[in-house]
Amino acid sequence: AQSVTQLDSQVPVFEEAPVELRCNYSSSVSVYLFWYVQYPNQGLQLLLKYLSGSTLVESINGFEAEFNKSQTSFHLRKPSVHISDTAEYFCAVSQGAQKLVFGQGTRLTINP
Amino acid sequence: DVKVTQSSRYLVKRTGEKVFLECVQDMDHENMFWYRQDPGLGLRLIYFSYDVKMKEKGDIPEGYSVSREKKERFSLILESASTNQTSMYLCASSLWASSYGYTFGSGTRLTVV
Numbered sequence: 001a002q003s004v005t006q007l008d009s010q011v012p013v014f015e016e017a018p019v020e021l022r023c024n025y026s027s028s029v030s031v032y033l034f035w036y037v038q039y040p041n042q043g044l045q046l047l048l049k050y051l052s053g054s055t056l057v058e059s060i061n062g063f064e065a066e067f068n069k070s071q072t073s074f075h076l077r078k079p080s081v082h083i084s085d086t087a088e089y090f091c092a093v094s095q096g097a098q099k100l101v102f103g104q105g106t107r108l109t110i111n112p
Numbered sequence: 113d114v115k116v117t118q119s120s121r122y123l124v125k126r127t128g129e130k131v132f133l134e135c136v137q138d139m140d141h142e143n144m145f146w147y148r149q150d151p152g153l154g155l156r157l158i159y160f161s162y163d164v165k166m167k168e169k170g171d172i173p174e175g176y177s178v179s180r181e182k183k184e185r186f187s188l189i190l191e192s193a194s195t196n197q198t199s200m201y202l203c204a205s206s207l208w209a210s211s212y213g214y215t216f217g218s219g220t221r222l223t224v225v
Contacts, residue, residue, distance in 0.1 A: 009152065032211045043116075043202060043216035044155075051211055090154065094210040098143055098162060104154035 002027050002095040006103035013081055014111050021076040021106045023091030032094040033074040035065055038105075039087045047089070050074065061085075086110045115139075116217035118203050123222045131190040133220050135203030141215070142208045144186035146170075146178065149200040149219070161186055162208075193224045 007022040025031065032051050036044040048059040055067040065076045074091060091103040119134035137144065143162050147155040147170075157170030159178040167178050175197060179187045186205075190197055200221050204214040 006154075032213075034213055036216075041218075043218045044204075044214075045216070046213050049213055096210070098206070098208065098210050099145075099157070099160065100210055100214060102147075102155040104152060 002031070002093050002101045004091055004093050004101050004103035006089075006091055006106045008106050009104065010107045010109065012109045012111060015083055016080045018079050019077065019081050019085075019108065021089050021091075021108065023074045023076065023103060025072050025074070025091075025093040025101075027072070027093075033065075033067060034092040034100065035059075035063070035074070035076050036090045036092060036102075037087045038090065044090060047076075081108070081110050083110050083112065116203055116205050116215050118201075118217040118220050120220050121218065123220055125190075125193050125222065125224050127194060127224055129190075129193050129224075131193050131222070131224075133188040133190075133201055133203075133222070135186045135188070135205075135217055136184055137186075137205040137215070138184065139205060139215065140183070141205035142183075143206045144180065145204040145206075145214065146176075146186065146188045147202045147204065148172070149202055155202065158188065193222075195224050198222060198224045 003026040005024045034049045035047040037047045038044045050067045058064045063078045088105045092100040095101045116137045145160040146158040161167045161180040177189045203217040206214045
């Protein structure tokens with residue numbers, strides 16, 4: 001069975017600093033990869049996804065993630081964070097045809 | 113705007129009560145899911161349904177059951193609520209393939225006292 005590890009449970013950074021949230025998954029078979037964001041007191045929203053093609057995928061609010069097959073990783077990055085990026089971020093990987101497996105989440109805290 | 117709607121945002125129930133959590137989606141999605149979210153544990157799948165009247169156990173089905181009588185509605189039932197079922201419950205739906213990703217509801221925070 002597929003498993004997902006988010007290596008950091010909490011990441012504090014200063015505003016306008018770069019950030020990387022790390023995600024590793026267990027299986028090297030063909031997978032789909034996702035990052036979801038959860039703002040306080042809300043459900044999860046899709047941030048970006050990798051299905052195939054270019055290994056670098058981008059979101060509309062400046063985040064990007066790179067699929068690395070050899071390292072089975074899908075790390076999320078942003079070159080300059082804003083206070084509004086404060087949220088919990090979940091990495092997910094497909095398991096079979098219909099299900100996703102989620103990581104434990106990384107809480108991103110932005111300090112002014 | 114497509115939506116997954118969970119009927120209650122906050123719920124407080126007593127130990128031993130039968131609890132119903134309702135979820136409705138308006139996207140004609142085949143798949144629907146129930147997760148619970150606990151700090152440090154991420155999202156854990158309770159049950160999922162890939163068609164009307166069809167269901168499959170997830171990773172933590174004990175103490176829960178589900179019902180899907182119509183395509184748009186997926187109910188989670190706590191047969192006899194216990195304090196260790198205090199949690200955030202998230203409903204999600206998706207088209208038939210995992211490549212589409214999920215659409216989540218806003219969650220129901222259940223407290224069992």
